[in-house]
Amino acid sequence: MAKYLLLKHYRGAPTGVNDVPMDQWTPGEISAHLKYMDDFAARLEETGEYIDGQALSPEGTWVRYDGEGRPPVTDGPFAETKDLIAGWMVLDVDSYDRALELAGELSAAPGAGGRPIHEWLELRPFLAVHPTVTE
Amino acid sequence: MDGVLLRSLTPEVIAVLVRRGADFAAAEDAVQEALIEALRTWPERAPRDPKGWLVTVAWRKFLDAVRADASRRLREQRVVAEPSPGLGPGGDDSLQLYFLCAHPYLTPSSAVALTLRAVGGLTTGQIARAYLVGEATMAQRISRAKRTVAGIPLDQPGDVATVLRVLYLVFNEGYSGELDLAAEAIRLTRQLAARIDHQEVAGLLALMLLHHARRSARTRSDGSLVPLAEQDRGLWDTRLIAEGVEVLQRALARDRLGEYQAQAAIAALHADARTAEETDWVQIVEWYDELVRLTDSPVARLNRAVAVGEADGPRAGLAALASLDPTLPRHTAAAAYLHERDGDRAAAARLYAEAARQAPNLPERDHLTLQAARLNTALRR
Structure with a gap:
């Protein structure tokens, strides 16, 4: 088994094929999309491959330490930041191929005109916690 | 088995143990263990006297825990020999537990967790699943909360307002999974209303x-x-x-x-x-005026502006909104709604889309996106 992080981006991913902002879809198209996403997650829960999924607000803040006894410095959000993560799903699957298959399925969610959005999703393997015995 | 009965007996049983001389933290742990045993065994064989059963089992668990800790041996002897009342005679013990679990020393999340466990009679696992955190995290939060209130005597008068804030927080958490937190909050508020x-x-x-x-x-x-x-x-x-x-x-x-x-x-x-259409918006605005006077809360002012929009027309609502801080949560959503009522669908669509980006939760985001899409679709026709 291997764990993968499936990332969805607000910004920073290459442009998808059917890339139309959601507020320009019809209400019916939005409902169909949301149902597809729910069904996808429900199916993965059933197969025992789903671990966690969360959506993130587009608004965030940059924070850093500013020295002893001082409050942390905050800045942003920066409009020029290239990468903006919209949400994630953590999967635990048997193989890399299975992770690819699922990511492909999620990217096929219907969008404007009822056609798949072909959105680019980022698939990142987790680094394992335990060393692999090689000797 | 009656789960609600089991839960409602919890504060009384904790109070019995405290009256027999157990400190709150130990009593609460013992009752939690007794609850878990009840959940396991009652479905097959329910006791005739549920409260008596819980007291007996919890007291045994308490004594076991005390005995297991050799350093507490002296205290055990003292407790068993001469129970020292931790609660005032005649006072309402369960009410004191409400105050303790909502003590102002506790953070809101700790007060909520402790209230649900000690007053609500829920297990750590149930609370953890309701708040979508791991059971170990919730157990840690509860034991820290108990340490925070460890030195506070149980017979101190408490502040009702802090208890109400905690119950309101639980209510607003609503429903996720097996446990209906809104229903639990109502149950606990009902119990509180019966006591005070x-x-x-x-x-x-x-x-x-x-x-x-x-x-x-x-x-x-x-x-x-x-x-x-x-x-x-x-x-x-x-x-x-x-x-x-x-x-x-x-x-x-x-x-x-x-x-x-x-x-x-x-x-x-x-x-x-x-x-x-039959809603009495004029009276609702008057109540919002009262609410603003009582709380001076910006959220109350925002809701008042929306009510003014219904009572006196969208322009009046927008004027009321204009005097408020635009970064207030749901300010943009309220503006979108009032602009649509005013007939400006293009502005409303733009504002709904913007409000969706600021939405604090997924159902609201989806709802606001749908409103923008509905208007944009109509505008394209």
């Missing part, structure tokens, strides 16, 4: 009942939100509404208004209207 005669406890209970009455009308089967004006009022629970209105009227009759009574009065006016 206070107009704001009644006000909060009325508010919860009136909001809860609309719950099944508030979401569609796919989880999407239905705004108040579009709800099927036939789905509203008239029994809960009747009870909420009655509780509220008794509270208001005491003529000591507070924020929960004012909010409940607004909810009651919505419940009174057979259709959205």
Whole structure:
């Protein structure tokens, strides 16, 4: 088994094929999309491959330490930041191929005109916690 | 097995152990263990005297725990030999537990967790799943909370307002998974109202009942939100509404208004209207004026602006909104709504899309996106 992080981006991913902002879809198209996403997650829960999924607000803040006894410095959000993560799903699957298959399925969610959005999703393997015995 | 009975007995059983000389933290642990055993064994063989059973088992668990800890041996002998009452005679022990679990030293999340466990009789696992955190995290949060209140005597008078804030937080968490937190909050507020005669406890209970009455009308089967004006009022629970209105009227009759009574009065006016059009917005604005006076809360001012938009027209609502901080949560959504009422669909669509980006949760984001899409689709025709 291997764990993968499936990332969805607000910004920073290459442009998808059917890339139309959601507020320009019809209400019916939005409902169909949301149902597809729910069904996808429900199916993965059933197969025992789903671990966690969360959506993130587009608004965030940059924070850093500013020295002893001082409050942390905050800045942003920066409009020029290239990468903006919209949400994630953590999967635990048997193989890399299975992770690819699922990511492909999620990217096929219907969008404007009822056609798949072909959105680019980022698939990142987790680094394992335990060393692999090689000797 | 009656899970609600089991849960409602919890504070009384903790109080018995404390009266016998156990400290709160140890008593609470012992009762939690007894609860877990009850959940395991009662379905097959329920005791005739549930409270007696819980006291016996919890006391045994307490003694086991004390014995297991050799360093506490002396205390065990003292406790068993001469029980020292931790609670005042004749005082309401369960009420004291409400105050302790909502103590101002506790953070809101700790107070909520401790209240649900010690007053609500829920297991750590149930609380953890309801708040979508791991059980170990929740166990840690509860044991830290217990350490925080460890030195506080149980017979101190508490502040009702802090208890109400905790119960309101639980209520607003709503429903996720197996445990209905809104129903639990109502149960605990009911118990509190039975123990203390206070107009704001009644006000909060009325508010919860009136909001809860609309719950099944508030979401569609796919989880999407239905705004108040579009709800099927036939789905509203008239029994809960009747009870909420009655509780509220008794509270208001005491003529000591507070924020929960004012909010409940607004909810009651919505419940009174057979259709959205029949809503008495003029009176609702008056109640919002009271609420603003009582709380000076920006959220109350924002809601008031929306009510003004209904009572005096969208332009008046937008004018009221214009005097408020635009970064207030839901300010943009309120502006979108009022612009649409004013006939400016393009501005409304743009604002709904912007409000969706600022939405604090997924159902609201989806709802706001759908509003933008609905308007944009109509504008393209």
